[in-house]
Amino acid sequence: MTEEEAAPGAHDKRYRFRNKYLNIVRDALGDWIIYYQPAPRAGTRVIGSTGYFATARITSIRPLANSPEYSEASLEQYLELEEAVPFSITDLQFENKFYFEKSMVQSDGRMNSHTIQQQVRALSNEEYTKIERAGFRKNWINEEARVMAAPPYGFAEDPPESVERDRILTSRAFRDRVFRQLVGKAYNMRCAMTGISMQAPDGSFEIECAHIKPIEHFGPDSINNGMALFQSVHWMFDNGLISIGPDYKILKSSRCNEPKIGVLINESGKITLPKNSSHFPHPEFLRYHREHIFLP
Known part of the structure; x- marks a missing residue:
């Protein structure tokens, strides 16, 4: 099943949809879905790349009392793909296009423009798997190689694909690796608070990727909930000694008594933001950190 991004905060834990799609969403209850950014209609402008960009799992569905034509799905385990996956790829050998979803192709081989604009579409297990792998x-x-090294099933018995999917997509190690890649790339492997990028001879960077709203507080693994930080700065941020204002100004706690800390932060007094504005820290996550983590 796929879903259209409902709002700028695609990390939202709730998704509202028209009841004409209710049977499709019910069939996916407890399973994973793919978010997508649809191709723009003629004469309209779209922000960001079209295609598939994140996955999450549906945990419950409820009707909306004030909007009888709509229902709402609750989502958990939101995770953005390493890179957006286009709706189709070109097979250079045969010089034709391969679409991840069969319903997108018309009998004459052209893209089905009606299907691609639908808010919710059903995906086969095979289609989801191909998008997921890409x-x-x-x-x-x-991760598959690591898991299969010590399978918990009987001898020579392959685990069900749905079980493997759950295990990988909910693995903290897997999610942390993907999150680090996404956030590190967004910030060009540069610490947001110091503006410094340090690379070792082996190619590694002295950088860690912090969750603004901690995962222990149900913060999502999304670029908008992440920042690239030096290890010591990350420690200070997680412990509430520094935070970020709504204007991206770096805030210092009154409990942070080390005067030399000020030398570390950007001269502007504000964080270094990603080049892509869609990757900026989400205001709600920044507000959460100021109100629940930061020590004034």
Whole structure:
């Protein structure tokens, strides 16, 4: 099943949809879905790349009392793909297009423009798997190899694919690797608070990727909930000694008594933001950190 992004905060834990799609959403209850950014209609402008960009799991569905034509799905385990996956890829050998969803192709081989604009579409297990593999690339292959090294099933018995999917997509190690790649790339491997990027001879960077709203507080693994930080700055941020204002100004706690800390932060007094504005820290996550983590 796929879903259209409902709002700028695609990490939202709730998704509202028209009841004409209710049977499709019910069939996916407890299973994973794919978010997508639809192709723009003629004469309209779209922000960001079209295609598939994240996955999450539906945990419950309820009717909306004030909107009888709509229902709402609750979502958990939101995770953005390493890279957006286009709706189709070109097979250079045969010089034709391959669509991840069969319903997108008309009998004459052209894209079905009506289908691609639908708010919710049903995906087969095979279609979801292909998008999933394309979206997570090497991280998925590496995680499968690690899991299969010590299978919990009987001798020579392959675990059900749905079980493997759950295990990988909910693995903290897997999610942390994907999150680090996404956030590190967004910030160009540069610490948001110091503006410094340090690379070792082996190619590694002295950088960690912090969750603004902690995962222990149900913060999502999304670029908008992440920042690239030096290890010591990350520690200070997680412990409430520094935070970020609504204007991206770096805030210092009164309990942070080390005067030399001020030398570390950007001269502007504000964080270094990603080049892509759609990757900026989400205001709600920043507000949560100020109100629940930061020590004034």
